[in-house]
Amino acid sequence: MQVAIVLYPGFTSLDVIGPYEVWGRLPDTEVVFVAERPGLVVNDLRSLSVNVVAGFGDVPNPDVVLIGGGPGQTEQMSDGNLHEWLRRVDGASAWTTSVCTGSLILAAAGVLTGRRATSHWAALEHLAEFGVTPSKERVVIDGHYATAAGVSAGIDMALTLAGLLVGDDVAQTVQLIIEYAPExxxxxxxxxxxxxxxxxxxxxxxxxxxxxx
Structure with a gap:
């Protein structure tokens, strides 16, 4: 199974690193970071960067797609290479997922039209502008789409999806390994x-x- 995690300048780290910590521990799973322009992609706090080696053309058929949010999300709302790639891979992916305002990017690309989805509480109302029904749930599953609310909710979504992909026992084992028991x-x-x-x-x-x- 191949998981593609999309990065863009100004991404929020935990949006993508939380799910990475979960899915990267699943059996027979390859996690690849992908960006429109491979190279160092800097996060929203401008103090962490990821060296992305794969461009969109290098990852044509991922089984799972994830896009997170962050202040840089506002620059990713116009139709272009990212939206085209999202629509293309969404047609064949088992799951298309988002964390935080990543759902706004999916919505702007047109793949969430008519679906229920969630996002960061401060952005939730904007989903309706794209024909998406906003939900205040922490994790929303609708068809083959899994969306998570703000930032830390990505871990919940990733564990939920892990259970659906490889079974509850494996998902719970990962949860224990990463000691996800928030207090x-x-x-x-x-x-x-x-x-x-x-x-x-x-x-x-x-x-x-x-x-x-």
């Missing part, structure tokens, strides 16, 4: 539980990236 020190990880002042602060920081309609 956050705060209850501020969702709009419903975060204090009002924290919500206000987060919305202020994200306002330029996710303007309200």
């Amino acid at each position: 956050p020190p705060y209850h501020a990880g969702a709009l419903e539980s975060a204090p009002a002042r924290v919500v206000e602060s987060a919305m202020e920081k994200l306002s330029t990236r996710f303007p309200s309609r």
Whole structure:
């Protein structure tokens, strides 16, 4: 099984590295990072880069496709080589997946039209602009599409998909290996539980990236 993880400048690291840590441990699985322009691709914090050796033409038939989000997502919304590749590989992939605002890129490419999907809470409403039904669920499965909410939800999605691909026992073994048993020190990880002042602060920081309609 081949998993293709798409990178672009300004990607959020955990969006893609979380699922990589899960899927890279599955039996008989090759994970390849792919980009429109191979080479060093720098993340949104501009302090981590991945040396991508594969271009779109090098990965024509992946079994699983993943695209994450990040501030660089806004530059990937116009139709072009990335969208063309996503549509092409989506036609044959077993699963097409996203984390965070990666679902907006899939939606803009037209592959999620008429589907349910999720995204980062601050961007969720924008899915409807592309004919996609927004869902507040942390992980959404609709057909052969698996979308995850913001950033850390990618680990949940990857484990969910691992169970569907190779069975619950293998998925749980990976979960134990990576010791994924979150016990956050705060209850501020969702709009419903975060204090009002924290919500206000987060919305202020994200306002330029996710303007309200």
